[in-house]
Structures are given as structure tokens and as C-alpha cells.
Amino acid sequence: MPYRMFTFLLIIFGSLLIGENYYNQYKRINESGGELRLLDKVIFSKPSNVEQKFLTNIPTETEVPPTTQPIKIANKPVLRSRSNSHCPPRTEKPIQYDRKDKIFTWKNENGRKVITNQPEQKLSNAIEINDLKINEYNLPDLYFDLNIEYKYVGSTYQLKNNLENSLKNVYRIVSSLLGKERLRLSTVNLRIFESSNSFHKFRKSFAPGTNENTGGFYQHGKGINLAATYAHQNLNDIIKVSLHESFHVLAQEIFTNTPTWFNEGMAEYFETMTLANAISTIHSQPNWSNLLRTNRKITLNHLVTMKPNDFYSKNNLQNSLHYASAWSLISYLMQHSEGRQFLKKYMQSMYDNYCLDTPTLQLIAQYYPGGSKTLEKNWHQWISRSSQFTQTWEFNKG
Numbered sequence: 001m002p003y004r005m006f007t008f009l010l011i012i013f014g015s016l017l018i019g020e021n022y023y024n025q026y027k028r029i030n031e032s033g034g035e036l037r038l039l040d041k042v043i044f045s046k047p048s049n050v051e052q053k054f055l056t057n058i059p060t061e062t063e064v065p066p067t068t069q070p071i072k073i074a075n076k077p078v079l080r081s082r083s084n085s086h087c088p089p090r091t092e093k094p095i096q097y098d099r100k101d102k103i104f105t106w107k108n109e110n111g112r113k114v115i116t117n118q119p120e121q122k123l124s125n126a127i128e129i130n131d132l133k134i135n136e137y138n139l140p141d142l143y144f145d146l147n148i149e150y151k152y153v154g155s156t157y158q159l160k161n162n163l164e165n166s167l168k169n170v171y172r173i174v175s176s177l178l179g180k181e182r183l184r185l186s187t188v189n190l191r192i193f194e195s196s197n198s199f200h201k202f203r204k205s206f207a208p209g210t211n212e213n214t215g216g217f218y219q220h221g222k223g224i225n226l227a228a229t230y231a232h233q234n235l236n237d238i239i240k241v242s243l244h245e246s247f248h249v250l251a252q253e254i255f256t257n258t259p260t261w262f263n264e265g266m267a268e269y270f271e272t273m274t275l276a277n278a279i280s281t282i283h284s285q286p287n288w289s290n291l292l293r294t295n296r297k298i299t300l301n302h303l304v305t306m307k308p309n310d311f312y313s314k315n316n317l318q319n320s321l322h323y324a325s326a327w328s329l330i331s332y333l334m335q336h337s338e339g340r341q342f343l344k345k346y347m348q349s350m351y352d353n354y355c356l357d358t359p360t361l362q363l364i365a366q367y368y369p370g371g372s373k374t375l376e377k378n379w380h381q382w383i384s385r386s387s388q389f390t391q392t393w394e395f396n397k398g
Helices: 002-032 139-143 156-178 196-206 235-255 260-270 286-293 300-304 316-335 337-352 360-367 371-385
Strands: 034-038 041-046 103-107 113-116 127-129 144-150 186-193 216-219 226-230 274-276 279-283 390-393
Touching (some): 139 144, 139 156, 144 156, 156 186, 156 235, 156 279, 156 390, 186 196, 186 235, 196 226, 216 235, 226 235, 235 260, 235 337, 260 316, 286 316, 286 371, 300 316, 300 360, 300 371, 316 337, 316 371, 316 390, 337 360
Parallel strands (some): 144 186, 186 226
Antiparallel strands (some): 034 041, 216 226, 279 390
């Protein structure tokens, strides 16, 4: 009898110790965010508190800039983690596009598009696509989830149709540089308000850190992926701001963090897009060209290593020069095969090194013929001669 009692008390004491251990783990997780697993079963789960960033033309918080002198191993840069950036893990695997059989697509319970070669028997709205030939033209239908919400008293069909086709072509251009094998499902939620008043009322409540004078802003995060603007008097202005802010969301979806010069330069490049018979034409920006020719040119080193707080200067002239310089560098690179090849390698490097610093100068030295000195010389000469251009992008429908 005493032996049984001792065994019983020992079991109780051991259970209390185990329970206290799990309670302490639960307490730590409850304070920090995370999950506790027991034999591969989640017995408690709480999402981490990830601070949302409100991103506009004037940033509201400082990011850690790309390092300008990364460590070298065998002449290759070692990328450093962004210690102050919020980088959620990539939980979605890249969508497999190389299929020989039937493809099925539907939206899951979270509203996300699902693409697979297996039919979903539980959902009646599954769409079967037979013998789908996947090429650059139909990539947005598989990888790009675009949602446009607008309240506008003007030509709503013209606006929606233009924005949908333009943003799909933005995606096609980005994917043509990035490559199919790196594409992931990307979501952009574009919201266009009927007036400046309704837009700013929403902005103040949803993104109070944004600038009073902004004509649009974007916010990226779980289930948000928002680009917002309002119905400007000129239809072209609505399209320009929508394209600009939507690219920011798309860049966040694909790369998470990008150097400021690239992010703003690409957004400025795409905002001049016009459509005619499914062909996209990118136009130059004379105001930026004139500004650059009448002011001292920014060095390549300074532009590509600039911290966000320095790029978004409170000095209006400096701020404009930074935007104009970023636009002109992207535009110059897009005009030439060697420039587009560099952008391809640059974007692939950002994608492959998810959430790590981008050593732009070293990537220029590695992938641009002649390195940074040659690129700066050619870029500055292009600005001085004539940076007026049109560039067309046409995609084969197969």
C-alpha cells in the first residue's frame, strides 16, 4: 500500500512539473506571439504582432538601408539581413506553371486564387482550363490577383478596363524580367475613392501617418495589399497614380523589400503607360528630364545607396531631383539590352535573397558591362543628350 501511494504521488508531482513547463512556454508565447506545439499538434497559437508600415511619397518610419560595403567571399557579396525590416516567412510555394495536363483554378476560403492540376471536388465554382498554353501573355491570369474597387461618376468602364489591362501589362513586364520560375501569386487591391474628401477621410483613419498632401498611398501586409487614390479631375491622373501605387504593392508582394531608387524609379517609369490594341507604350516625363538637365546630376553611387529618409527629402527640389534621377536611371536601363539584362539579374538577386540587403554597387560591377563608372557615364550622357523616348511592350498571345 505505501509503495502504491508513493508511486501515485510521484505521478502527480511529475504531472505538475510538466504542466508548469507548458504554462511557462504558453506565457512566453502569449507575450511574444507564436505557437506552442505538442507532438506536432498546435495546442496554442497566437499571431506575432507585426507592425504595419504606412508607405507614401513621404515615409513615416526609417528602414535599414542597403549596405554599401558588404563582406566579400570569393569576390561574391554576402548579403546581410535587414534587422529593422518586417519579413514574414514565404509560406506559399511558387506556382508550378509547367503542366501537361488539365489545370483547375478557384478561390479558397480566404479569397486567394488557387491553381492546381487536381480538381477541388468540394467547390462548385472550380473552373477547368483545358490544354492551357502558358506564355507571357496569360501569366497574369494565373499569377496576378487584381481587385479594383471604385466609386466614380465618370466613365467607369473606360477607367476599369484601362487599369486592368495596364496593370496586367505591368505584371507581364516585371515577369518577363524576373522569369516564370520565380513567379508567385501576387495580389493588388486598388481602391479609388469618388472624391478627395472621402479619400482623405479614409486615409486619416486607415493610415494616419501618411502625408496630408498625398494623392495616393499604399500599404502592404497580410490581407491588405492596398493601393489607394481618388477620382482626380483628369482621367489620366487617376491612371498614373493608380499605376504608381499599385506597382509598389506588387513589388512588396514579389520582393518584400527593394532599394528606394528601384522602387520609386520603376513606379515612375510605369505610371506613364498608355494602351492601344493591347500594346503598352511607356512615355518619357519631360518635367523630370528638364529638371535633371538644369541641375547638377546626382552620382550613381549616391542614388543607389541613398537611405529612405534622405531620398524622401523635405526639401522639395532635392525630393524632386531624387525621383527624377531614379526614374531616369530605370528608363535608361530599360532602353538597352545590356540595361534590361542587368535589371533581370538585379531583380532575380532581390527575389532569391528574400528580405536581405541588396548590394547594388556590387551587382552593377558584376552584371553591367564596364561596371558603375561606365553605367554612370552612359546614364549622364543620356540625360544630357535627350531623355525623351517612347518604349513599346507587346506580348505574344500564343
